[in-house]
Amino acid sequence: MSPGNHSARRPEPAHRLIDAAFGRPRGPAGTVGGALMARLNATEERWAVDRAALRPGERVLVVGPGPGVALARAVAAVEPGGRVVAVDPSATMRRSAIRRCAAQIAAGTLEVRDGAAERTGCPDAGVDAVLSVNNVMLWDRPAGFRELLRVLRPGGRMVLIVHRHVLGIPPERLVTEATGAGFGGVELTLRERRVLGPAVQMLLHHPGH
Ligand SMILES: C[S@@+](CC[C@H](N)C(=O)[O-])C[C@H]1O[C@@H](n2cnc3c(N)ncnc32)[C@H](O)[C@@H]1O
Numbered sequence: 001m002s003p004g005n006h007s008a009r010r011p012e013p014a015h016r017l018i019d020a021a022f023g024r025p026r027g028p029a030g031t032v033g034g035a036l037m038a039r040l041n042a043t044e045e046r047w048a049v050d051r052a053a054l055r056p057g058e059r060v061l062v063v064g065p066g067p068g069v070a071l072a073r074a075v076a077a078v079e080p081g082g083r084v085v086a087v088d089p090s091a092t093m094r095r096s097a098i099r100r101c102a103a104q105i106a107a108g109t110l111e112v113r114d115g116a117a118e119r120t121g122c123p124d125a126g127v128d129a130v131l132s133v134n135n136v137m138l139w140d141r142p143a144g145f146r147e148l149l150r151v152l153r154p155g156g157r158m159v160l161i162v163h164r165h166v167l168g169i170p171p172e173r174l175v176t177e178a179t180g181a182g183f184g185g186v187e188l189t190l191r192e193r194r195v196l197g198p199a200v201q202m203l204l205h206h207p208g209h
Helices: 003-009 011-023 027-040 042-051 071-078 091-100 102-106 141-151 171-181
Strands: 059-063 083-087 110-113 127-133 152-163 184-191 199-205
Touching: 011 027, 027 042, 027 091, 042 071, 042 127, 042 152, 042 199, 059 071, 059 141, 071 083, 071 091, 071 102, 071 110, 091 102, 091 110, 102 110, 127 141, 141 152, 141 171, 171 184, 171 199
Parallel strands: 059 083, 059 127, 083 110, 127 152
Antiparallel strands: 152 199, 184 199
């Protein structure tokens, strides 16, 4: 085997472990990954809820909440009368979010269910706001942007936050892709953090009224 072949194959196990911990969390690695995300990403999760400026009575879709550290904050912001639905394809993460938010689920103000950015199970124009933190790099992005635009009501908004270092593409490309899918009024900012480097933050609008 040539050294080149050897080094080309070497990242595979590490990549699989990272995917099992953070990308599509599953098994023991997913449990550890979920605990780490709950600590390290809580600030961004809170930023997303606050940036969306949620109001009482609103319907909110959260995509890829992982352990769900800010779901209770989103529910509190839309009470009374509002409701939050969270979709995540990882059964390990859904279990964690359901445990963390048992009170809100029992009260009927939160539902945590199987889904993804590309398949939310929400009706057309069914939500006022969409939140996504640290998962856009895992989507089929054209399909994800199309689906999230479909479920937003005209004039609704989406907040998308992601670690700059895991995005894998220039942040400006997200703007191009979202605009291409039909979003309007897209604002892009970089937010500095003490640890983990800057975060990309986007506010996007459904163009209708
Ligand atoms: C890196 S974790 C981020 C979790 C949490 N939002 C945070 O910031 O700590 C990525 C999450 O996105 C979920 N995910 C994977 N593919 C997804 C997709 N296509 N759409 C939405 N979420 C997805 C994973 O199951 C996982 O819970």
